[in-house]
Amino acid sequence: MSRIAYVNGAYVPHSDAMVHVEDRGYQFADGVYEVCEIRHGVIVDLTRHLDRLGRSLGELRIDWPMSRAALAQVIRRVARMNHVKNGMFYLQVTRGVAKRDHVFPKAGTRPSIVVTAKSTDPKIIAAKNAKGLKAITVPDNRWERVDIKTVGLLPNAMARQAAKEQGAQEAIYVDRDGNVTEGAATNVWMVDADGALVTRPAEHGILRGITRTTLQDVAARLGVEIRERKFSVEEMKASREVFITAATSICFPIVEIDGHAVGNGHPGSMSQKIREAFFDIAEKTSI
Incomplete structure (x- = not known):
């Protein structure tokens, strides 16, 4: 049909x-x-x-x-x-x-x-979660009001294309000060040395992702601390774990950034824990 x-x-x-x-x-x-x-x-x-x-x-x-x-x-x-x-x-x-x-x-x-x-196909999502994704970093060249979910996505498309051409699946934007903003179509998270989740504050510099917001509820239920602050590319690459969130994928682990392995180069436990608990907490509306 x-x-x-x-x-x-x-x-x-x-x-x-x-x-x-x-x-x-x-x-x-x-x-x-x-x-x-x-x-x-x-x-x-x-x-x-x-x-x-x-x-x-x-x-x-x-x-x-x-x-x-x-x-x-x-x-x-x-x-x-x-x-x-x-x-x-x-x-x-x-x-x-x-x-x-x-x-x-x-x-x-x-x-x-x-x-x-x-x-x-849910099997494709599961395979990506099991293997993890690769990412590159790119300068953030978008307009300042990315907190509005507009259809003006040419910079995002160009960033994703650059990622594809380098064998990666996501591009992570970096501001003029060398701090991470967000992905071309995702929010970015890392796990710091204390085991806390770190993500950039949802101000005008990033989109307030719906999955990002629900993940905060999930973290509270699991007793995981969230720290909303800026963090550099270097800190992200040296972190225990990095993952990205979006509505159609929940959270994908990032195992490599700019050719540099994140953690041990394999999906981490935090993203798995978040993913397993997510749908128990997210709102569900019958079709």
Whole structure:
């Protein structure tokens, strides 16, 4: 059965899903998005994802395309129509269609919305967790408001491509002072010499990841200390363990950075412990 997408009020075959040539998301990256995991037939942390969507829309002064309750129903229906048991949904809202002009269109311009869903193979995720990932470091060349989850991801795409070309799976951004910010599509964590989890404070310099937030709840349940502070590339490379978090992968261990082995070069125990406890604590919404 072909995939189904929701586009501006209609459920259409994925191959026919289209937006207008003058949609501001297409011409100006004037829009926001969310990606959320579907696991064993339930949506993970939907409330927090919709909370963040509302914040992103508010920061860019874009109206909700529909009520929050209606949007949740659309998301669930798209997941059901695509028979997703394990996978993800993608949601994008832009300022809408208007004559090309840098200033905002007139009041009342209807936002555009797209929702898609697809299945993924849990075995691939498990294999990555068992083996661990490699990462490279790159200068952070993004705009300052990366705390807003916008569709303007060209620097992220370029960073991920650089990682791929060097045989790695993630690129870790580094600020002008030599401190780690976050990954191209992830938040970055390390385990320090005291066994505490360390991650950069969620200010304007990084995105406040939903998985990052739920992981804090997990750590509290496990009795693991979290220290939110800046840390250098050198400290990260010398740490006991490094892992990255994202909605569609929870946490992946990083076993090598810039060709340098992290710890003993194998996935560490902290990421495994977090991963095993995560879904007992995360919110689960039935499709």
